[in-house]
Amino acid sequence: TSDILKELSDAPTPQGIVAEVVLEDGDLPDFQTGRYLVLEDVQDPGNLGTMVRTADAAGLDGVILSDKSADLYNPKTLRSMQGSHFHLPVFRQSLPFVFAKMKATGLPILATTLSEQSVDYRELDHLETFALVMGNEGQGISSETADIADQLVHISMPGQAESLNVAVAAGIVIFSLL
Template identity: 50%
Template sequence: MKYLKEIQSSKNALIKETKKLQQKKYRQQTKSYLLEGFHLVQEAVAANVSLKEIFINQRGLTEWSEWIEKNLTDYYLVSDEVLKTLASQPTPQGIVAIAEIIEPENEIELSGAWLLLDNVQDPGNVGTMIRTADAAGFTGVVLGQGSADLYNPKTLRSTQGSLFHLKVISEELNQFIPRLKQSGSPVFGTALDVKAKDYANIDRLENFALVMGNEGQGMTAEILAMTDQNLYIPIKGKAESLNVAIAAGIVMFQLIK
């Protein structure tokens, strides 16, 4: 029989402390973040992510009883009120967990395909690009300065669990790009200038990096100056531009070998 403790009040001390993880500063202090919904928790368990606490309401206990029986040994049964307090969505899916933030390795293998995000601020865009990079077979994603927090609830939802399938790190791009170049990987920017090339005219590669810039301003001048070649997507209709996550997906699948 599993250990099961009930929490009915959102004023419970553990619940009040857990709710603080909705704020970035507390996530950084505790090296923890919240996972909402069955799919993300399931992906985390499959990836052997350490879950510190798990909160399930009656709906979750009913809908996923078989999986819970096989995979969880310690969780709290909470009221709907408590789960709503912990979740960012108005109608939570029945389960919320506290996951441990894993510190990146000191020495990262730089081979393969990397997606670099230069001040991409929308959590939905960042999460979608992580998911697309996973689908395209990329090695990792680097969240540069100004980019949305990986552990923002909207970012996490948008990844659909792909953050557990590839490397996702936060680092200054002006430090990461020189290391990529030293390893022999070309770095492609995304900007429309006189020297930019149509993305479809670039050979497919095994080792390279692709930089995507801010939704409104594009890449910063500093990072743009560090690229080996800038690429653009020809637009044939009347739209002025593409959403950054859509553009990233088009170019990622074109470039990777």
């Protein structure tokens, strides 16, 4: 009934479908090839969902969430993804483990930051394979991630804004790498 649907959903106007599913733990890829988005401690479910959807739209091979990122199955995240989690694999994993596996295979790790050591994203060479790391909305990437990255990247901003929304920044850099 509509009353039961309202109890099961947090949306003011539920879309009429509710499901209970068993979640399977997927194995991480081998990172020999591919293009991946890595989200380090992204807290806002809407940002997380938007970036997964953007990775899907760009044809990336997967998304890796840090264990401190927002819940992939948060209702706001699910709405923001618009079903993209059905089109590409999304993994939740400890990033030191993921980065070690990427380094072992030689997958280039690009990390976004506003540091003086970063280069403008438009100066990057074309890469067939890569992992792009986007950081926390308020803190950016961790110093550990900056240290392990093969290339630090930024988006030059000629205006007065201090920074961009992480999901907007992800979209700009992802599509420039294609």
